[in-house]
Amino acid sequence: MGAGHAHKLYKDVRSPVHALPAHCKLAAVFCFVVLVVVTPREAVWAFGAYAVLLAAVAAVSRVPPRHLLTRMAIEVPFVAFAVLLPLVAEGERVTVLGVSLSESGLWGAWNVLAKGTLGVAASVLLASTTGLNALLLGLARLRMPPLLCQIATFMVRYADVISEEMRRMRTARVSRGFEARGPRHWAVLAKSAGSLFIRSYERGERVHLAMLSRGYTGTMPPALGDGPAARAQWARSAALPLAALAICVTGWTL
């Protein structure tokens, strides 16, 4: 988390995956992740198969593997947590290399690791192949409430502006010789956060005024984006979740 949010995941290359409409991709990724989550953890091979599926999509998308792998680092804290599970979980214990581990804890760790990693990989792939505005439009097309879409749109539009203001405030602090080094300096940082809030809120009010001035009455005019997805695009997007469905069903029956 934290600073990781600053860099953009989107990788601007041309590929069949990039060309798909955002709402198709969103739906596909969501279905895929749901299927992964409901797969029994004992079907170890199934998770390998899911990983192969994702790798195939990644290959088609032409996003460099390095780009994907570094962005997946967001998962690290949960890896740490998973490593801990076999040590603290209940149930029968097995001894590996002289350490007493819980068997169910090992399964639990595997479960969290496998499903979490696949979920993160799928999301990273989605975000790497879909631009910000396209994603927002996709959410709107998937019937997210319009007001929520507007809020999200404004957040995306102004996140950079506000982060920039925050950086300028930091520069101003540092220029005057202030370097936050511990809880003693929290008060100063909190004052910055306070004035950042005031600036954000006042900007919100000014944006609102600008909107009102141009006749805003609570609804946004319809987006000027592309039309609904063609059947072929849906079909292509469905390839991933359908393959996953086959794996999931096999995982349950075997």
Next chain:
Amino acid sequence: MDSVNRAAYPADGAAVPSLEVRGLAYAYPDGHQALFGVDLTVERGRRVALLGPNGAGKTTLVLHLNGILTPGAGSVTVAGLPATRANLAEIRRRVGIVFQDPDDQLFMPTVREDVAFGPAAAGLRGAQLQERVEEALERVGMAEHAHRAPHHLSFGQRRRVAVATVLASRPEILVLDEPSSNLDPAARRELADLLGALDVTVLMVTHDLPYALQLCPRSVVLGDGVLVADGTTQELLSDAELMRAHRLELPFGFDPRSVTAPVA
């Protein structure tokens, strides 16, 4: 577009001023009173500069012009139509405000969507909307940037797009809040050329005095929430005592009498 309000127009529309402000007073919710009774009339087709130091109440006055702030006392009338709750939508179409910070004004993901916002909110769709957007962007010379995101434009470009967003609604009066602020000299001149060529009523809020002299034959000075002077821009700028009393300062070496000012 405004069949409902046609009655508001007297038969000889030209005689009705674009803007009429009477006895306007206002205090902010934090208790700070910004306006203490302002009277101002702007005739149709004229360009007027509203001068005054920071904190004189200029922005507050501007926000009353399209009904964003409701007068504590007094009234605002735009081309004969009083700015009341019932008329808000039409008042806002008639009064196009270009705010000081283009980042506030340009809130949509792309330039095209932003320019389309006003006319679309007024109900325009399809080819008509498209045409309006192109026309407005053409007038400010930004047509080739329609697909870009506002934050990828230069500051001067953003200011011009901001003007286009307002022009797209074909306003009766264009209100500009500090149009020349933060512009480099070239962008400042380009904007002046652009504004000088427009055939709409303009109220320009500024403390860039040469800019006011260049564009506006008439000026009014707002000081401590009331109008304290009203006359030709050249006269007012030449009145050293008035300028000093209201913290209005000409750039070093600038003599307003030496310039050929535009005539009203």
Next chain:
Amino acid sequence: MHVPDGFIDAPVSAGTGVLAAVAVAASLRGARRELGGGLGEAGERTAPLAGLVAAFIFAVQMLNFPVAAGTSGHLLGGALAAILVGPCTGVLCVSVVLLLQGVLFADGGLTALGTNITDMGVVTVLVAYGLFRALLRVLPRRRSAVTVASFVAALVSVPAAAVAFTALYALGGTTDVSLGKVFAAMVGVHVLIGVGEAVITAATVGAVVAVRPDLVYAARDRLSVRLELRPSPLAPADEPTTAAPHEQESASAKAPSRRSARSLWLAGLAVTVVCAGGLSFYASASPDGLEKVAADNGIDEKAEDHAAEDSPLADYGVGDIANARLSGGLAGVIGAGATLAVGSGVFVVLRRRRRGVDGSASTEAQQPADVSTER
């Protein structure tokens, strides 16, 4: 704590998804009231203001607060949002941030979105707001009261989210770690985080109150304006007069109703304070081994950036823990946490109903259109 996919099982994830959807839907309606629809067109302020506040929360989460020796934490912002912009807008903002973090940054699983919103959005915001309002009722009407109330509200809101997480884990956890351990680790860690959150939230709210008290949603009470007219040198001279004020101070009118509500608030506050006290007492009284889990394991947000480098996972040994005592106390404390949440909820509802009854006397309900608009 951004829960990833596969951490909570599918049925419970679906359940929290529904819960989150309901909460967000309700908040969408509530936010319009909180942000004040300008000029009669209801809800029109919601999108830009909530969007900008969400952007603020997003940005402020990137603002790192150094803790010690190279580690740093950051604000979660649920309590802050609740206090500054109100509970509904707070839920909306945090939810939008979580949604976009999930979709744009792969932070938090897509199937766990409901869990994350319920836990970090709904629970934190409701607990913080309920507690904050209750405290304001009983504390003296001074600016410092706002700071104190923010501190306590933020302090309790974070462990409350941990309690909620534990409850979700009890329902749909995919690993059979004993509830006692999860609870102890979660609450222990989050009490520590809560202290940081509390200090920073209180200082931030304090900074806002000092400059723009009208922007602190819960403290926008006393604002009255008398207009004065000054003569213009251009106009025929007039004596300065006083125009009809746009809004009359109504504090005196609503004093009686406030007093009658006061005892109710006091009682409610007693309940919440007991819960809060119970929580922190419990956490501080937990055995040493738990403290170790709390301090070193990687499940908390503050530690997560550094967990990998800083905690020597290799020499990790967790001794056996007095589980009997733990699980004994567990039920009681979960109950207390639940009461806290429900209590806050009841207060919000009661308050709203009361406002509905004598709506004309309540300033918040009748914010005139222009009053909330700024320069």
